[in-house]
Amino acid sequence: MTLTVVPTPTSIVAPQLEITGGRRLSGEVRVSGAKNSALVLMAACLLSRDTLRLTNVPPLTDIAGMGEILTALGVRVRRGQDWVELDASHLSQSTPPYELVNSLRASFFCIGPLLARLGMAKVPLPGGCKIGSRPVIEHVKGLKTLGAQVSIEHGVVSAAVPGRSQRLTGGRIHLECPSVGATETLMMAAALADGETVIENAALEPEVVDLAGLLNAMGGRVLGAGTPTIVIDGVERMHGADYAVIPDRIEAGTFLLAAAITRSALRVTPVIPEHLGAVLTKLVDAGCELIPDGEGMTLRASHIQAVDLRTQPFPGFPTDLQAPFMSVLATAQGTSMVVENIFENRLQHVAELQRMGADIRMQGNTALVEGVARLSGAPVQGTDLRASAAMVLAGLAADGITTVQGLEFLDRGYADFEGKLNAVGASIRRLEP
């Protein structure tokens, strides 16, 4: 006789989601605005004295954090459920406070527009995070090409434009790697520079194209966003704008994967297919039926086949959906090879999936996933924003109860994640200590 010791849940020590697995989903899930666009668009308000109004802004902790950082710089911030108004007419300083920057890496987006607007900026170096060291070498090299003097001391990046004009000068920048953040930082710095800037080997992500759309709406002159070469013709001044953030392609992909892992039929809307090309191809290869309907997309899944994934810069398979897709592959028929090429430490969810009975073998940045018939519910930990979502998906399909800790990560990138899933048939409770 085998004695199975099941730990009885003691008092809740950290916020967690309790998921009862095995339920089918049905209906429609609404996708919020893109976190990774809204954050950089908010920083662009620093480029103008006029008010910038952004709509379709997701209600996330990261958005609130960026609002606090901009407020500390002197921006007047007003927020509603899905909109934000930013008045940067009177900036009080050019140094966001360390304690705020340290909690939100995206605050580094302020350095480019602060330099462009004020001719100086002091921004704490964004730390690494669990998925990697997250260097900003390309950002710094590009700012120097545009005429800034940049030094890094005691963890602070200090940048200033020498000379009386204190205005950056356009230049030709070649990025060593197509960094999303570096591309966006340098687009904003170049927007007010004197002359033309060319960014070669630029990132192609939809969020980069969204930023170019905003800069042009504010009176900037940006051409070529979405191609490897972006040309920015600097202007003297930029004005305010009223601009809608694109839908969050990563959130949309996460919900399509929730339908796949529960073998459900679910409509996700809005979805811009061009923003998810590589993911949609892999979902079809895995046996899903996808029905686009102009604004949204329905996914139907009954059997899931193994597929291989290799994360790449856009338009390749996005690193942000690698963990959620791996949860699906853990229940697929056959063996999948998943290679994480973007971040050096973004496979920490493997150990958590193994706790749920997943059969995964690791070798460096490669995971070999042997699909199993059923995962089993267990207490697991989300180790970063997307890994937390991946564990919730695994819980949806597992036998029994799964508890997921790491909600401080989840809430940064997914607005009301459990509420949206419960509305289409999931059974998830948020337990607070």
Ligand code: EPZ
């Ligand atoms: C953005 O991060 C996103 N964040 C990330 O989303 C996303 O995973 C990433 O782009 C890749 O798509 C935001 O937009 C706020 P990178 P970013 O600079 O700009 C290396 C999420 O879960 N690199 O394109 O920091 C770097 O080490 C987050 O929503 C250099 O080597 O990404 C990494 O390996 C996570 N040198 C790769 O490039 C540099 O100077 C991609 O980084 C800069 C980057």
